[in-house]
Amino acid sequence: MSKPELRITYCTQCNWLLRSAWMAAEVLTTFGLEIGAVILVPGTGDIFEISLDGELTWERRRDGGFPDVKALKQLVRDRIDPGRDLGHIDSHGKAG
Template identity: 35%
Template sequence: MAEGATCEDCVPSVEGQTLQSKVPSPKPQDPLDASTFVPPSPLPSPSVTIEFCDRCRWLHRATWVSTELFLTFPTPALKAISILPLNSEETGGRFCVWLFLGGQPPVLVWDRKIEGSFPELKVLKQRIRDHIQPGKSLGHSDHK
């Protein structure tokens, strides 16, 4: 997209006019005035949370997995991915992938300690797909 161009999907138009001009603009956000801050809402569904042991230095692996999931399941299939570093004795060695579906209990999609290894992306993608888009083909990463 050319610099300065507006995404047509983000700014709908009606007969040459953008709807953006008809919607009142919210109070401008001042980066130094906390009263203008807009807090994030709870994560939309479906979403994924990746918990990882920060003491084990697994941030890079968690961000790589999240990137792969976003590339495979772009919005609206997957609306959010959060990365949650853990740094305590009780969470040592943890690498868990949770799937949150609105109104249902979270699904533990992968646990490094239970599975005995880090997630193989092919298997992880299949497990998530089976919950959020059962008919979706994952191409070469699909079941044989």
């Protein structure tokens, strides 16, 4: 079974490369063994999209800005390893 691929498409005109690279590094740090690839795709026209295995999971205009690291890691986790505990990221606001 192949590992999932995360694709971040970012606007070069808006200088969102560093934000995208930082998000990619965070995903790879947390899911280094579970994810097959993180791909940065340069674009234009105010675009910022994150897709996982071809399914759009975050779109800046649709979802109201950029995801914070917590939201991004939870989106990835919920798709590739739903039972996984993300430690301190999951501890805030958890009923229990």
